[in-house]
Amino acid sequence: MELVRMEGIVKRFGSITADDHVDFDLMSGEIHALLGENGAGKTTLMRILAGEISPDEGKILIRGREVGMLNPKKAMDLGVGIVHQHFMLVEGFTVAENLILALEESLVGSLREVSSRIVEVSRAYGMNLNPNAVVADLSMGERQKVELLKVLCRDSEILILDEPTTVLTPDERRNLFSTLLRMKERGKGVVLITHRLEEIFQVADRVTVLRRGRVVDTRFVDEVSPSELAVMMIGRDLPRVVRPDPPSSNGVVLKVENLSSGRLRNVSLEVRRGEILGLAGISGNGQKELVESIVGLRKVSKGKIYLEGVDVTNMTPRRLYDMGVAYIPEDRVGEGIVPDMSIAENLALKFYRRMGSLLLDRRGIVEMASRLMESFDIKPKSPLLPAGNLSGGNVQRMVCARELSTEPKLLIAHNPTRGLDIAATSQVREMIVEQSKKGTAIFFVSEDLDELMNLSHRLAVMSSGEIVGVLNPREYDPERIGKMMAS
Amino acid sequence: MRLERSKRRNGVLTRLIFSFLAVLVASMIYMLQGVDPLDVFSALISAFTTKVGFSELLVRMIPLLLISSGLALCFRMKFWNIGAEGQYIVGAMAAFLAVESTRQPIVALLSAFAAGAVLAVPPALMKSRLGVNEVLSTLMIYYVVYWVFQYLIHGPWKAREKVGEVSYGGFAHTSIIPAELGTVPGTRISPVMLFLALSSAVLIYFVMERTKLGFEIKAFGGNPKAAEISGMSYFRTAALTMMISGGLAGLAGAGDLLAIQHRLIPEFPCGYGFTGIITAWLGGTSPLGLIAANMFFGGLLVGGEEMMIVYSLPFGAINVFNGLILMFVAAGEFLTRYRAR
Ligand SMILES: Nc1ncnc2c1ncn2[C@@H]1O[C@H](COP(=O)(O)OP(=O)(O)OP(=O)(O)O)[C@@H](O)[C@H]1O
Numbered sequence: 041m042e043l044v045r046m047e048g049i050v051k052r053f054g055s056i057t058a059d060d061h062v063d064f065d066l067m068s069g070e071i072h073a074l075l076g077e078n079g080a081g082k083t084t085l086m087r088i089l090a091g092e093i094s095p096d097e098g099k100i101l102i103r104g105r106e107v108g109m110l111n112p113k114k115a116m117d118l119g120v121g122i123v124h125q126h127f128m129l130v131e132g133f134t135v136a137e138n139l140i141l142a143l144e145e146s147l148v149g150s151l152r153e154v155s156s157r158i159v160e161v162s163r164a165y166g167m168n169l170n171p172n173a174v175v176a177d178l179s180m181g182e183r184q185k186v187e188l189l190k191v192l193c194r195d196s197e198i199l200i201l202d203e204p205t206t207v208l209t210p211d212e213r214r215n216l217f218s219t220l221l222r223m224k225e226r227g228k229g230v231v232l233i234t235h236r237l238e239e240i241f242q243v244a245d246r247v248t249v250l251r252r253g254r255v256v257d258t259r260f261v262d263e264v265s266p267s268e269l270a271v272m273m274i275g276r277d278l279p280r281v282v283r284p285d286p287p288s289s290n291g292v293v294l295k296v297e298n299l300s301s302g303r304l305r306n307v308s309l310e311v312r313r314g315e316i317l318g319l320a321g322i323s324g325n326g327q328k329e330l331v332e333s334i335v336g337l338r339k340v341s342k343g344k345i346y347l348e349g350v351d352v353t354n355m356t357p358r359r360l361y362d363m364g365v366a367y368i369p370e371d372r373v374g375e376g377i378v379p380d381m382s383i384a385e386n387l388a389l390k391f392y393r394r395m396g397s398l399l400l401d402r403r404g405i406v407e408m409a410s411r412l413m414e415s416f417d418i419k420p421k422s423p424l425l426p427a428g429n430l431s432g433g434n435v436q437r438m439v440c441a442r443e444l445s446t447e448p449k450l451l452i453a454h455n456p457t458r459g460l461d462i463a464a465t466s467q468v469r470e471m472i473v474e475q476s477k478k479g480t481a482i483f484f485v486s487e488d489l490d491e492l493m494n495l496s497h498r499l500a501v502m503s504s505g506e507i508v509g510v511l512n513p514r515e516y517d518p519e520r521i522g523k524m525m526a527s
Numbered sequence: 528m529r530l531e532r533s534k535r536r537n538g539v540l541t542r543l544i545f546s547f548l549a550v551l552v553a554s555m556i557y558m559l560q561g562v563d564p565l566d567v568f569s570a571l572i573s574a575f576t577t578k579v580g581f582s583e584l585l586v587r588m589i590p591l592l593l594i595s596s597g598l599a600l601c602f603r604m605k606f607w608n609i610g611a612e613g614q615y616i617v618g619a620m621a622a623f624l625a626v627e628s629t630r631q632p633i634v635a636l637l638s639a640f641a642a643g644a645v646l647a648v649p650p651a652l653m654k655s656r657l658g659v660n661e662v663l664s665t666l667m668i669y670y671v672v673y674w675v676f677q678y679l680i681h682g683p684w685k686a687r688e689k690v691g692e693v694s695y696g697g698f699a700h701t702s703i704i705p706a707e708l709g710t711v712p713g714t715r716i717s718p719v720m721l722f723l724a725l726s727s728a729v730l731i732y733f734v735m736e737r738t739k740l741g742f743e744i745k746a747f748g749g750n751p752k753a754a755e756i757s758g759m760s761y762f763r764t765a766a767l768t769m770m771i772s773g774g775l776a777g778l779a780g781a782g783d784l785l786a787i788q789h790r791l792i793p794e795f796p797c798g799y800g801f802t803g804i805i806t807a808w809l810g811g812t813s814p815l816g817l818i819a820a821n822m823f824f825g826g827l828l829v830g831g832e833e834m835m836i837v838y839s840l841p842f843g844a845i846n847v848f849n850g851l852i853l854m855f856v857a858a859g860e861f862l863t864r865y866r867a868r
């Protein structure tokens with residue numbers, strides 16, 4: 041049965057046409073993947089289906105019936121559930137409280153019911169979640185699960201998942217996929233937005249490729265190849281980015297010594313000039329604490345951090361920045377940008393200080409920003425647009441542009457390619473590799489093991505707040521690393 | 528149900544509409560006190576149409592505009608300074624001391640600015656170092672200042688001398704200050720203060736749009752985490768913002784002492800610091816918005832006082848207006864900014 045049919049959908053934002061006469065349909069019992077570059081209009085199309093954005097043209101049929109003007113409530117009643125790319129959780133609330141908000145349960149008396157529902161559903165779908173945990177304490181992976189739960193608890197028939205796997209560990213991803221397959225057997229329809237081609241081949245039945253707001257084609261997954269999809273998406277196939285030759289000089293840039301605080305237990309590590317040190321681990325095992333301690337966002341109680349031999353333990357982010365530390369945070373929307381400020385202003389968040397005196401050099405900022413937008417290929421090329429309107433990939437390019445433009449000595453990158461399309465991913469990797477060739481020491485924290493093994497000169501593995509081993513490329517073996525991560 | 532911020536922002540119009548609704552409701556409340564609502568309106572309108580009314584409106588607009596300009600800056604940073612009343616009082620006290628000892632109004636104004644600025648820093652420090660909520664700290668400092676002020680004018684600063692036949696011994700107030708700011712003949716408007724007040728509205732616009740401080744304020748107001756990660760210092764930004772805000776409030780206190788009251792009395796702090804919260808919120812950081820909001824509230828105060836005298840309404844009656852307007856505008860803001868889903 042046809043669950044959804046969207047015909048001739050057009051959506052414009054000012055001069056940008058996000059979706060340009062898009063046709064899309066979803067059958068019951070199918071997983072339909074939506075693929076396309078950052079900014080191709082995938083999220084916009086699905087937000088239209090979820091009633092969050094009204095289209096300028098086109099019509100929507102759900103179960104064969106035309107629905108007219110949608111709003112979120114109406115879409116929800118029609119069985120459309122959406123899990124957003126960026127989390128929409130109240131950080132100070134517990135998991136159960138967030139669920140209550142989403143499910144519109146009355147507050148009184150339902151907390152216990154919701155808690156047991158959470159336990160039940162999350163167990164059925166293989167996600168381990170404590171209903172009483174406060175969201176602010178959860179890792180990105182765990183937060184994504186809360187978002188999934190919101191929709192799963194509502195029993196939606198039409199499930200939209202906007203890049204749900206970007207924050208999941210390989211295990212969690214497998215679990216999610218078996219959940220999706222189970223839903224499919226029950227006759228539900230799933231739209232899966234993803235940038236990972238291998239996922240499409242793992243679970244999807246059909247795939248629709250969008251490019252600059254237009255449908256390139258809709259194909260059965262059995263009948264296409266990965267490189268065909270890449271060509272459909274960006275017009276060419278992509279080279280693989282690999283680590284550069286190991287650096288010759290070996291001055292130590294970052295040195296962490298016996299760091300213990302919060303979840304961290306006796307962490308020691310070193311990154312040298314021009315070296316890429318990877319950090320592998322399942323999300324929530326102390327990576328965030330480690331990174332935040334190094335960049336000065338978290339007080340360290342025990343242990344020392346040195347930058348080129350200088351003790352920088354517990355220095356403010358500003359001093360660290362002045363000493364040449366750059367940081368690409370994991371939660372780029374929550375921590376990397378000020379959504380209400382323009383792209384130019386966001387790019388200037390660091391360098392504005394070096395320009396002019398007391399006054400803000402506004403012209404200088406826009407000029408510099410335009411240059412950065414050009415060289416880092418940030419689209420659309422309008423420096424005065426609020427940064428909150430950028431697509432995920434462009435937000436990340438903007439953060440990279442800001443951080444790398446300062447010629448840092450040390451770059452700390454936390455999940456920098458998460459949620460990026462294949463072109464952007466390879467661009468960001470390229471930028472990082474280029475930066476390391478210039479002699480910058482790079483501490484590369486990621487949950488994508490393939491990426492880590494391809495890029496790192498050495499790979500540290502973290503588990504329960506401890507570094508359980510540091511491997512050389514000869515020793516890279518997914519099986520072995522997987523075991524170390526779970527130890 | 529979920530609330531989502533909508534992008535629509537036709538602020539000024541909705542605020543005006545909701546202010547008007549508040550006036551309607553307020554007049555209904557006055558009606559219960561036996562006042563004809565039409566009289567309420569004519570009293571209000573007279574503040575704008577008669578010469579005396581309008582000059583008194585400006586007298587009240589001056590301190591309000593100074594205070595709310597500073598507050599608007601704080602609010603852009605989402606630093607909720609509600610202690611402007613205390614900064615206003617401390618400004619007046621500093622001006623009093625300065626003019627007593629130097630007889631120079633200029634010195635008095637400068638000391639008032641400095642005193643207000645200094646008083647405003649601790650909340651910024653407490654918030655950035657200890658995480659103390661600024662609403663609590665600013666309010667608490669206000670109370671301390673208020674009672675110190677009352678103690679001083681009932682005790683050490685109380686006037687003892689005789690002026691002609693009248694002895695001041697009985698009532699609590701200070702002696703008349705030995706110098707003053709000039710006023711426009713026939714009114715109580717001080718041209719110097721009017722100029723300073725209007726400049727303050729322009730100044731904060733300039734700060735927001737053209738200075739690095741404004742850039743930092745915007746960043747912290749928009750996403751404190753991102754601002755901090757970028758190396759901006761919360762303490763520095765908050766402290767500077769508060770110093771401007773406190774300084775301007777101090778200036779307002781000095782102006783009222785030097786140009787209008789000429790001595791300190793127990794009723795000197797009359798709530799401008801709190802009314803300024805509302806006007807700052809209504810006006811935002813736009814100079815015209817601030818001037819309009821403060822003229823409107825200046826008019827309300829004048830009209831309200833007239834009603835109090837004519838109908839012998841209780842002293843708090845005028846606050847009904849302030850409260851209602853704040854409530855209505857807040858509700859209006861909420862309804863237009865957020866959509867329930
Ligand atoms: N609210 C908005 N206002 C203005 N432009 C917008 C808005 N939302 C999206 N856009 C623009 O519309 C285009 C499509 O964005 P969309 O978020 O749908 O892309 P996407 O395919 O989901 O990309 P990604 O893979 O990066 O998430 C982009 O150019 C984006 O900048």
Ligand SMILES: [Mg+2]
Nearest residue numbers: 082083125432
């Ligand atoms: Mg998207």
